[in-house]
Amino acid sequence: METSRRAERLSTTTAILAVFTSQLPITVVAVSLSEIADDTGTPIAGLQWMQSLYLLAMAAAVLSAGVIAETVGRKRVIVSALLLMVVGATVGAVASISAGGVMPLLLTAQATAGVGAGALLPTTLATINTTVTDPARRARAVAGWVGGTTGGLAGGVLAGGVLAGGVISQWLSWGWVYVLVAALAAAVAGFAAFALRRAPTSDPGLDVVGQATATLGIVALIFGFIRGGSAGFLSAPALLAYLVAAAAFVVCALHERRTRRPLIPPSMFRAPLFNAAALAAAMALFTVIGTGFLLVVFLGQGLDHDPWRIALHMVFMPGTALVAAFTVTGFLMSRLDAAHVLLCGIISAGLGTFALSQLPGDFTLIDVAWRLAFIGLGVALMISLAAAVAVHSCAPDLAPKAGAVNTAFRQTGGALAPAFLGSLYAAAAAGGGDALNAFTGAVGVIAWLLLGTGLLVMGAIALDRAR
Template identity: 40%
Template sequence: MTSSPVARTVAVAVVAIFVTYLPITAVSVSLTTIGGATGASTAGLQWVTVSYIIPVAAVILSAGVFGDLHGRRRVFLIGMALTAAGTAIAAASATAGSAALGILCAGQVVTGVGGGLIVPTTLGLIAHAVPEPARRARFVAMWATGLVGGLTVGPLASGVILRYAGWGWIFTPVTVLAVGTAALAARWLPESRSPTGRHLDWPGQIFASVAIAASIFGVIEGGQAGWGSPRAVLGLVAGAAALAGFLRVETRSTSPLLNLALFRSPAFSAAGVAALVALFALVGTIFLLSLFFGAGQHLSPLQIAVRLLFLNGVTVVAGPFVGRLLGRWSPVGLLAFGLALGAIAMLCLTGLRAGAGIGDAAWRLAVLGVADAFMLSAVAVAAIHRVPHDLAAMAAAGNTALRQYGGTLGPAVLGAVLTTRMGSGASMVDALHTALALNAGLLLAAALGCALAARLDRQRVATSNT
């Protein structure tokens, strides 16, 4: 490919991932407003958030196979069409009265299926356009910056819209951008596919989808109705059984969604755990802080967005610098650094009090923003580090699925912690601190795992060179 087609492909991929992640934080800062308009409980607001992320995580593993079989350009366009349709449904739900919450969640599901198709397809488009690993790392870092850009602009756009219009209008920018991006893709993207030896693993897809949805249902119900409630137990047991079924099916499939042999690579295993923990902490923290700033401090959506800008905006600024480091340093080592810094940032955030002003929040969120730049940029590169070329696409899809599952678990688990602690008499601030401390512990454990993996990786390289 010439430089112009490469630039166009990368540009479309970056804009598309921006559009895909825009709804996450656009909805997060609007949760208090949506709750006030619909009467939704904390559990109901959790479902508004995870109704988008669950289908993203569930569809990602098969999306790469769809692209290989039927063409990445075609799958990309379908994903964008679903994104536009889903956000249009979500926008219309604001006029549905008592049915608004259910229709909103349905729109989120449709949008999430579109996002699940887009995320791995954009990485596949970049890999096809830029086959050289060293050069590709820089473009993957751009892709990660586009992802964080969506998380950054989402709150600001919603904050401004909610000053002048109802909450249904927060979805309109995504609809418009999805249609525009699809038009550019239809004109610029070449078709590409790799059908040899590939077929859809329907049993694996079904088991994976049930495992993700059931486990999240169990966690949310546990936080709302008690961990011993029949619905919580049923969800968690069903999720565990489906996971066992998925692992069994994948070991026997001739064309698995996820080749379990990939986990023999220390770098891939560490990147997978890190991806899950990083998005668990990031999306979960945004969910918690949105509730704290909105319900606890009674700030407007725009005021919440300005505070979150110190998190996501710093990540956008730091992203290109991390991209340059990825060409010089071990991606697993940089990932370990980002996770450790993230743990420090979470401990800093436990210093927030009920009357904390913007200055108290800003520097703490900025530290987390730098950590996120390292985590989000390095994890995508670390996932395919040392992985055989023919398994690189599958490794990227598997890592992305774990990342999205972490993003789904974050609001569910941390929301359950918040609900449980407040239900036992703790203040919102104390409950928030408990959830943030849990985040810090998980990030630190993942950092230690990555540091060990980086050491094992160096030893393997040294052994292979002797």
């Protein structure tokens, strides 16, 4: 009995440490983008790819990692995923001292680490669900895991990443942020190899066509947005990318309807609340990643702020998420159902982005802080509740895939944000506008998209009640 409880504790600890590690590069690298641009002469398009690739790779890996883990073993996948993060971060560190080819190395680093990070999400959750047998203990363990991916603990990791990235880039070199990620991933990989037991395997089947077409569609869409920022959103290369993305998504949808073991079961999309939750999840990370990216480019390249000063501005967004997860979320959940709390999050994020789009020219740190606090509160509610709404809107046998698909939508939204919003910022700046107008204009687009998301969620709630 004691041996079993010890295995539960070790598995839970490993799972939470692993998802911490997967979240850290999102902000610790983001704060360093302005220094990377100054050091390498990288244009905004290069920074867009850097930020997008990590989240794109995560989104692609999330969908299939769980199936692969069932086939070859979860312990093997978790340790391998962490080692992939070590390899990716090591390549990033090497890029900082390379004499040439820095951006190709950095893009390789982001993609490699992102695949590892994405593989950790479904496999660590499955490890908890199969190892912790008592329902009450399992619920507490899953709550800790959720806190590491979307809740207060994630907010703490992201806030810590912002400050760590600011300190490292300010007083050392941006290459050391990758050393930090590599060291943490290596330590957690060693702990996982010691702590996790081998679990029985099975052959649930890997949907290669679904995975390939979904990933191709997302990559083509991101390429179209980034290319559109420099050549025009209706230019031939951008339009061709949009057509490739549309074709890939159509092929994916047709294949998923016909295959016996779909990667993305089409039946899930018959539930209005599932669709609303998927959109809300995508918009949540689109909002937080997009706002953070725009803030780094605006403050770093537009106003020439140093990394530590950028970090002091950015930290209010994940910092508020940390507070919200432990206070506001529970308060609202005790009074409203999950869908309406999700709507509250969208409203808060919408108000924050609208206020940020009205930022005055003589702004102070406080002017930015309270606006980011509204965004952080909203995003914390949106991410946490979108997953809950998605899982509960589907049949119980589809719950695991519903969670994975919602996570994939969330990561995809984050990957699209730098591509689309960065292109808007670059186009406005290139057109002769000043940095502030380029920044506020792009943030204003986020506010309008959140308004549309809120209206669609309200419609989904009404349709669900009518059913």
